[in-house]
Amino acid sequence: MPNKRLPLNIKNSSLSNAQLFSPSSSFRELLDSLSREQKRNQELLSSLGFALRSFTNLSRFLEFVPVVITQLIGVEGCCLIPFHEDGRVWREQIHLSSNDDSQELVRQLSVFDPGKKEGFAFDENQLALLDSFFQSHFSDSGVFTTSLIARGRVRGRIYIFNTQKNCFWSDIHRQHVQLVADLTGVAIENDLVIQEIRRHESLDRQLSIGAEIQAQLLPDRCPMIEGIELAALCRPAFQVGGDYYDFMPTRPELLGRRRERGQWSFVIGDVMGKGIPAGLLMTMLRGMLRAEVISGLPPNQILHDLNQLALDDLAQSHRFVTLFYSDYDPRSRKLRFANAAHNPPLLWRAATKAISRLDSPGLLIGLQPDAEYVCGETILEPGDILLYYTDGVTEAQGLTGERFDEVRLIHLLSEYAVQGLSAKPILDKLFKRLDSFVGIGQHLQDDASMVVLKVNEDITLPNIRKIHH
Known part of the structure; x- marks a missing residue:
């Protein structure tokens, strides 16, 4: 599903407009500040890539994703909602990173009735209900959403929100968020493959035992x-x-x-x-x-x-x-x-x-x-x-x-x-x-x-x- 943009207000960077255009700031200070921000972003993305290569616990990886996004683009909150293989909302794996107390939001998501039905994630009209739910919860804030896509299947949604106004969403931010979304989709898909391999290995062990017993008979x-x-x-x-x-x-x-x-x-x-x-x-x-x-x-x-x-x-x-x-x-x-x-x-x-x-x-x-x-x-x-x-x-x-x-x-x-x-x-x-x-x-x-x-x-x-x- 392509990125969907709802009304939003997102910080551009850790640099304020005053810092960028103040006559007293030197060109070198600007370059140094941009270099530090770029280095920090590279380190965050590298950390996420390392976690993807080495993770053994999908839940811990998914918990890490909203934290990386909020630090990567400097927003106040991010919510990750993964889906089961059959399209239902994976309520146990909803993760939220926010400066304020948003536990009530997580509770409401866990009882979101449309998300309990099989095939929910594969119906754009149903996903629009989830988008509307988020927009109503942050009516005074800017909200941006994108999907986690892996092998052509929607594996989850990412919602980014911010209460600050007079900010804008840059192409770099958009690319960073989509990169994290793609890596997260791969992580979920890899976990599904691992679980399938384990099921096959378990069946193979049972077959081997059965074959051994039969050979003995x-x-x-x-x-x-x-x-x-x-x-x-x-x-x-x-x-x-x-x-x-x-x-x-x-x-x-x-x-x-x-x-x-x-x-x-x-x-x-x-x-x-x-x-x-x-x-x-x-x-x-x-x-x-x-x-x-x-x-x-x-x-x-x-x-x-x-x-x-x-x-x-x-x-x-x-x-x-x-x-x-x-x-x-x-x-x-x-x-x-x-x-x-x-x-x-x-x-x-x-x-x-x-x-x-x-x-x-x-x-x-x-x-x-x-x-x-x-x-x-x-x-x-x-x-x-x-x-x-x-x-x-x-x-x-x-x-x-x-x-x-x-x-x-x-x-x-x-x-x-x-x-x-x-x-x-x-x-x-x-x-x-x-x-x-x-x-x-x-x-x-x-x-x-x-x-x-x-x-x-x-x-x-x-x-x-x-x-x-």
């Missing part, structure tokens, strides 16, 4: 299970994601070789959505599922019970979960499974060199209270490879807008399986191709997780000692 390494190799990786789109996979012994009390030969559960899931809410729900489901696993129930019953337990919490969050649950017995190589609308894992058969999907009917977790699930089963043979994955893999978008899709994933899995690679190299190559498809340095739009299970090709039956009578 996901398995830090794959377990040793007799007869198979495992490799797994979750790559969240954000610091905290909604993808989930886990490996759980159905009899956690077993240790060592007995645990390796015991039954294990493999699960992969995806909470709809991304970020912190999805991560929190994933954490909740992990705890529920781990409690269910030790029951020893078949996969379809596990999913049924999990749906019942999580239904209320998921309904309140308006989110659902896809989940593929399976259990594996190393002794028989039998894999049982049930699916809650998750992407069916891909099974590459070493004998036929063909890929099929492991799937069974089932609704999303959290969708319906009476959802039923079907248990399927298969026998894994030596050399077979099973790939669990989330839709963040197949739905990943390339630079041309094309999707990675299931067809590409099947082709790549078949290519790497034929090469005889073990689980970890297959997983690494799949993610490398995914990254190349999305583009170097590009972020995934959704969390992407993959688990590779490969049955060892040199499996032998357990030795059975013959007992001779």
Whole structure:
């Protein structure tokens, strides 16, 4: 907003007209006096600039502004009225420098009703009400006002008043006041930026903590299970994601070789959505599922019970979960499974060199209270490879807008399986191709997780000692 001039009477300088034009005053005295005044003004402006560069407390800086202005141009009083970011008068930060008792003015400003409304500072008609208020308070005085402007937004108003008459307002005074106003606008804008940075830093810390907790909840390494190799990786789109996979012994009390030969559960899931809410729900489901696993129930019953337990919490969050649950017995190589609308894992058969999907009917977790699930089963043979994955893999978008899709994933899995690679190299190559498809340095739009299970090709039956009578 341009400077607005109301009726005013402002001192020109510390020099009176008599001093300037008295025949007894010498030209050197005049120059010395002007030099002292110029030096003083430079020191005041330098002090304000230093305060702007080094201030850590905006309130103290704003309190300093009216004092500088009154000394800089030799007026009796100055009032600074800053505005909130939403345009309301910042009542707590109104500062006044005056020779007389003007606390009543500050009190009246703090209860100025129009200034309590959002957008007040952005309406010229509303600002005119504030100008009129000041003019009425100093009806016998000269008043000058200007706005604090930063990044095109009005951040406050400065009012300068003086009761002395027969004084005039010079261009130098006008420039000095506008300079102080501009510096003050920058100070307010800088404080807003600092507060925003602090909010982001706080959120980043929370995200980092959430990501650390989630990373601890996901398995830090794959377990040793007799007869198979495992490799797994979750790559969240954000610091905290909604993808989930886990490996759980159905009899956690077993240790060592007995645990390796015991039954294990493999699960992969995806909470709809991304970020912190999805991560929190994933954490909740992990705890529920781990409690269910030790029951020893078949996969379809596990999913049924999990749906019942999580239904209320998921309904309140308006989110659902896809989940593929399976259990594996190393002794028989039998894999049982049930699916809650998750992407069916891909099974590459070493004998036929063909890929099929492991799937069974089932609704999303959290969708319906009476959802039923079907248990399927298969026998894994030596050399077979099973790939669990989330839709963040197949739905990943390339630079041309094309999707990675299931067809590409099947082709790549078949290519790497034929090469005889073990689980970890297959997983690494799949993610490398995914990254190349999305583009170097590009972020995934959704969390992407993959688990590779490969049955060892040199499996032998357990030795059975013959007992001779």
